[in-house]
Amino acid sequence: MFKQRGAKKTGLNILIIGCGKVGTALTRQLCKEGHDITVIDKNADKVEMNVNQYDVMGICGNGASYSVLMEAGVENADLVIAVTNSDELNLLCCTIAKQGRDCATVARVRNPDYSKEIKYLKKSLGLTMVINPELETATEVARVLYMPTALEINSFAHGQAEMTKIKIPEHNMLDGLSVAHLGQQLMDRAKNINILICAVERDGEVYIPSGHFKLHAGDVLSFVGSRPMSRAFLDFIGFKTNRVSDAMIVGGGDVAYYLASQLINMGINVKIIEKEKDRCERLSILLPKAVIINADGTDQDVLKEEGLSNAESFVALTGIDEENILLTLHARHVSDAKTITKINRSNFKEIINNLNLGSVFYPSFITAETITAYVRAKSNTRSMNSSVQTLYHMFDFRVEAIEFRVDEASEVTGKPLMDLKLKKDVLIAFINRNGTIITPSGHDTIEVGDTAMVVTTHTGFNDIRDILV
Known part of the structure; x- marks a missing residue:
């Protein structure tokens, strides 16, 4: 054909x-x-x-x-x-x-x-x-379980910076606060916490917020900062920042194996429920510190008996999307556990987003983004020395977060950011200089040797210079 x-x-x-x-x-x-x-x-x-x-x-x-x-x-x-x-x-x-x-x-x-x-x-x-889609998915899930109040956490600058997505609950201090006012409070009351709010989703619309933008309960926002700063910000606005102490995983495939390995190394107790006996025996050898249960994880009585009502986190990793969705909805009904749902198909993404499943992960998207980042770097023919380092799509592909490596001087480097003529809906979220994450002001500059992360509603940026008008 x-x-x-x-x-x-x-x-x-x-x-x-x-x-x-x-x-x-x-x-x-x-x-x-x-x-x-x-x-x-x-x-x-x-x-x-x-x-x-x-x-x-x-x-x-x-x-x-x-x-x-x-x-x-x-x-x-x-x-x-x-x-x-x-x-x-x-x-x-x-x-x-x-x-x-x-x-x-x-x-x-x-x-x-x-x-x-x-x-x-x-x-x-x-x-x-x-x-490895399964390993990449497990790594992203582990990040969220380390900071369970987050919906999603993406890593930049070799782990030095993180993009964290949260949903503002009712009666939270952020409700009704402008971005500029929040920034002032962080300077005055919070010992100079440096984070930057990059994107906000409200009623199906996505915004790259200015300082005048007012936040409201129900908004889903993404902010960027170093890991310590991100944790300090969440603590400041009243979110719990302690990692989960245990995880109940339904489904014993490769994602479960990779995830359990990482969680055990983090000191988190792991229980895996898998219905295939041979796979259970294999997992018990590979993961001697995990509890492996040979049972049908879609059976409500099994989940009750294994302590779902008291679990701090619940991860649905079966090979069937419908089962994972129903398992998560059941877990949210009978427990206060942090829920993670793996979805393989993207056909009904909009509907799934409205189901209040907690954190949802699509292995195919994670893999595609990693490869797309490489393709963008390779396709940049204007400069062999300035390229895409990391790429994430946000809010159903409506926003891109791109980390550029800057290895040569250009019209972007050496100038205060306030003097750069940026395209509309382009935000420079951080500058990574020798491992130090800088939350930029208008006086900061991008220099050769830095990496810089850009958040934008535009698509297809291949080079740091694409941010300019």
Whole structure:
């Protein structure tokens, strides 16, 4: 199955092997950003769906076949991304692709055994990137359980800075407070806590707030700061900042394994409920400090018997989205636990957002964003020294938070921020200078060697200079 694209685009030539959830998420995002995409999958229906929905070419075939790759144009490819359901096939696809052209290659690798050997695999197979959706998801979930009053926490500047999303409750001190007034209170009453409110969602609309913007109960806001500053701010506005002491996890797949490993290292007690006996035996060997229960986690009596009503956190990680949603709704009904829900499909994202599930994680989006950040850095042809370091989409892809690495002087560097002519709805959220996070004022400057994070409703920024009018 094959379809010719429309007009030639100005981006990279990219082959995406695998049209599952991750492959489709990547196709949607990278096509929107102006890249020439060719998708490859053995399943003709999946190829046809992508070809009909997006401006891409599609080939039905084995992505590890040299002839199929040649038909797909691998000799002209800038990047090959292998995200099939098989780790081995992904590695093989990338290896064979490099025989046709010495292009960049990205492989999805999920098996914990392979994940321990990522450095070796990258070096020996010449891979540009190895991405593990389950591990990335587990890491993001662990961050939230460390700060359970947050809906979401994203890491920047190699962990030195965090973007935290919260919902303002009724009668909170933020209700009715302007951003500027809050800033003054943080200076006067809170021992100079430095955070910056970057984006606010209210009644379905997203705002990059100015100082005059007034916050209200029910707003969902994202703020950025160093980890100590973020914790101090949450404490100041009356949010609990202590991590959970225990976690009940339903579903014993790879995400559960990675998450349990991290939580145990943080000193958090872990209980996993998994209905497959063989998997339970495997987990008991891999996680000797966790409590492994062989039972049906969707059974309310099992959850009651295992102490759901007293659990501090509940994480639904089964392979079925509907089960995860119902489990979370039940947990919120019978307990005060911090709830985490893993969702694989994105079809009903708007409806899911209205279900009050607590923190919701989409592994396919997490993977797509990591790869998209790399693609943006690679596609920046204006400067080989200034590129995208980290990228997160916020509020259903309506806002982007982008961390740029600045390795050369430009019209952005060395000037007070107040003198830069920024595009509308662009906010410089922090400057990372040698590991020190600076919450910028108008007098601060971006210098060579810094990284700087930009929050914007624009899309497709590839270079720090894109923030200018």
